[in-house]
Amino acid sequence: MTKATPASGGDGFVPSFRAGLAAALLTVAMWTTWIIGSRFAMAGAQPLSPALLALVRFGTAALLLAPWWWRIRLVPRRAPKLALLGLLFAGLPYQFLVLYGLHFAPAAEAGPLLTGTLPMFIALLSALVFRERIGGIRAAGVVLITAGVLAITGSGLLDLAGGGWRGHLLILCAALSWSVYTVFFRRSGLTGTEAAAFVGFWSVVLLLPLAAGEIRAAYQATPTPVLLRQVLVQGVMAGVVALITFTTAVRHLGAARTSAITALTPAAVVAVAVLLLGEVPGWPELLGCALIIAGVVAASGALAPRRQPG
Template identity: 30%
Template sequence: MSSSPSSQFTGYAAAWTIVFVWSFWLIVSRVANDSGLTIYDLAAMRYGLASLVALPLCLYYKPWRGLRLFQIAVLSFILGPVYILCVFTGFHFAPAAHGGIFMNGVLPLISITFALLLFQAKPSLRQVMGAALILLSAIVLAWDGSVTSEPDAWVGDLLFVIGAMFFAIYVILSERWQLSAMQIIFCGTVVNAVLYLPIWALWLPSGLADAPMGPLLLQAVYQGFVPNLIGLLLIAHASRSIGTANTSSILAAVPGGGGLLGALILGESLSWISISAIALLTLGLLISVRRRQPPPV
């Protein structure tokens, strides 16, 4: 079933909005290292603060009624602490630009691979060529980052790739299961808050009490409400409206945005090799995810 023109318009608008939002999220997450907060605090904000808004809505709409227990478990795990702690840890090792490159830039490549492995969906020649360029650019960026910026940047890059794997599965399931906004909020926020917050409060290290007020408020607003509420809703709507491939392609514009903001705001350097690799990555994305319109029936 094809989407209506209005649905496609809002789907593209949602995807491009999250590009801008996500580029700033990369910067905010990177500067969290200097706030005194631990990665466990950031995860607690992500689930705990968002659940303050989500819980009343979920109690009213009861989104669990349309989900099987298996779906709740899978979706909650994919959007849960393992995923986000990998990402936050990655920012301790690698620049903000690498977060965009290795989380968003490789999404089409990972989506193609998962579609082949899980659903036997064979990629086209165009997708294979684009995926090869994406892989090549990612290798160049990882090498350049380890040589010119931080020697342990490859550790962060690997953690970002793991995060991208989690997120690619989420995007695929959003389309295949046709998940509603409230179902995503319930699994991604409320369920994880119930499971994670007691563990964080009782056993995990925290710098919450000693964090300066300014950085604390910045992280609370951006980590607490942007990814788990605004971000997930926009991604889900885009995936349902314009498809996984188109959504992944637009989200993959984040590497350029993250690199530019990292250079402008954080003073992170981009060598000519990194700039060239980002250009190559963009070319690979344009090749791999561009879809032809289906013929009329």
């Protein structure tokens, strides 16, 4: 008996596990670098302007991916309008929520919350919006992720004066925004590059009228070497590479399997935060990270029995 080959879609696309795995692992590396780099930018007495960082991120994406958004038009005709609206949640909402969240919360806590809660929000959104059923294993994963979130945020909730709870709340809202993007990307019919081009272009269009003055002042006050580092981290890695690799992984593996692989991100962020930022997470944060990783694997559906081809 030969092994079943995944059927191609109407556009001739044939999923590849190796391509999806490589894209998911590269996403882990990009996300880890971006979270650490953003924490560097937002920590300290004089954090960089979130509006300037947003322009760097999406402006770089819009420039590098100009051929793609020009080809698909500013409003792609083949994509449902509701799906296009959902894609924009990966733009300014996600960017500002993460940056302000990292101003209040350390990377060792923000990383697990940001990337670890994605399967939970994706599962809940898929059930609410598209009536997808959450099986027993995935439901157990959601419970584990919730327990991990409570373990990480518990100390902050008990210390309201510390301000850490603000960062936790903002990071959770950012994870929800990215989950909205993930769910609607699957319905958009766009490729990863096309989605990245669409998000980058419209984020710049929406940002400039609202924050042109702040961006100009922040640009004049930011040293050139610092700005160039953020162009690499925010613009190239996060604004282009990460969005393309993530959506490519989702297209080849599906949102569930992709989330299971990107469960490596919380552990990677904690390790890098300890080595580079000197952050030392306590046992509640480490326990929460472990619970979230276990919950991600379960909630992603990776442990569910596979159906035999008919």
